[in-house]
Amino acid sequence: MLGPVLSRTSTFHFEAVRALWSSPFNMRTAEFHLASGDPRRVDCASRSRTWFDAGLAALGVEATRSRVPYEDAEMETIFLRSPRPDARDVLVVHGGFDSTPEELYFVIGAGALERGFHVLLYEGPGQGNLLREFGMPFTPDWERPAATAIDSLGRHCDPGAIIGVGLSFGGHLLARAVSKERRYDAIVLFDYFPGMLRAFTHKMPRLLRGRITAMPAWLQLLIRLNARYDAELRWATRCGRSV
Incomplete structure (x- = not known):
């Protein structure tokens, strides 16, 4: 189906490639939010790569x-x-x-x-x-x-x-x-x-930034407690521990 579409006009060519590339980025988003040990991650990543490569080929x-x-x-x-x-x-x-x-x-x-x-x-x-x-x-x-x-x-x-x-x-x-x-x-x-710690603390009050040279135990506990009620924070901390 793709060949005839690509041969029509440059507009159809662009739209076909954009449609191709919507698939890899949907799969990339799915893989991005799965838990690090989820077996579906490998399959999502593989599908994303396949469709991305197809988009490159379509562009020449x-x-x-x-x-x-x-x-x-x-x-x-x-x-x-x-x-x-x-x-x-x-x-x-x-x-x-x-x-x-x-x-x-x-x-x-x-x-x-x-x-x-x-x-x-x-x-x-x-x-x-x-x-x-x-x-x-x-x-x-x-x-x-x-x-x-x-x-x-x-x-x-x-x-x-x-x-x-x-x-x-x-x-x-x-x-x-x-x-x-x-x-x-x-x-x-x-x-x-x-550095990762600087990235984490850059929004803290200036007086606190210089005092935090490592992730203190009390802050780790506070993050874990907040993560129970914040799905994005829960995902981010879980992802950070896996890498």
């Missing part, structure tokens, strides 16, 4: 999804090839606490391709399949997954400049990675914040 974006060895697991990457024949520079992009590579295509990937960059999107520990399938939580040693991502570039291109992009909490992780991984030619800390 040359994309290669790979699983590369990482320690005792497999890291998932998406390489997006620029349509410009002289392209060599690569953006190596990762998210933070709760983003996915598919979302990063819209934030960074599409615009970078138009401007002559290749793009590698990847997920590290605490994210995506490394968390869902292999149970790997976040690591402060982000230079390890970063090195694996950069190593994988040779499968796809002969990279010129390698520019790291970390979004949100990913900016915090990238700042750590670049202190150890020397192959980055430049980095972008996009919507960077300095």
Whole structure:
């Protein structure tokens, strides 16, 4: 059914792709709010990836999804090839606490391709399949997954400049990675914040912020009590403990 629709006009083409991409983001939203141990998460994520890839194909974006060895697991990457024949520079992009590579295509990937960059999107520990399938939580040693991502570039291109992009909490992780991984030619800390505790306390009164250097027991108890009556807080704390 899709082929005839795409062949009619550019308007039909756009509407068909938009319809395709409504499915992966519906599945992404479903997976996002399921409990960390819910077996449906893997299926939701798989369906989301399948429909997202179909949308890229419908747009004619040359994309290669790979699983590369990482320690005792497999890291998932998406390489997006620029349509410009002289392209060599690569953006190596990762998210933070709760983003996915598919979302990063819209934030960074599409615009970078138009401007002559290749793009590698990847997920590290605490994210995506490394968390869902292999149970790997976040690591402060982000230079390890970063090195694996950069190593994988040779499968796809002969990279010129390698520019790291970390979004949100990913900016915090990238700042750590670049202190150890020397192959980055430049980095972008996009919507960077300095740490999870700072993010948690930034709305507190200024006098309290400086006094909280770790999550005190009384505050943890208060959060657990409030979570009994707040579904969003209950989900957020449960999700935070799982990564």
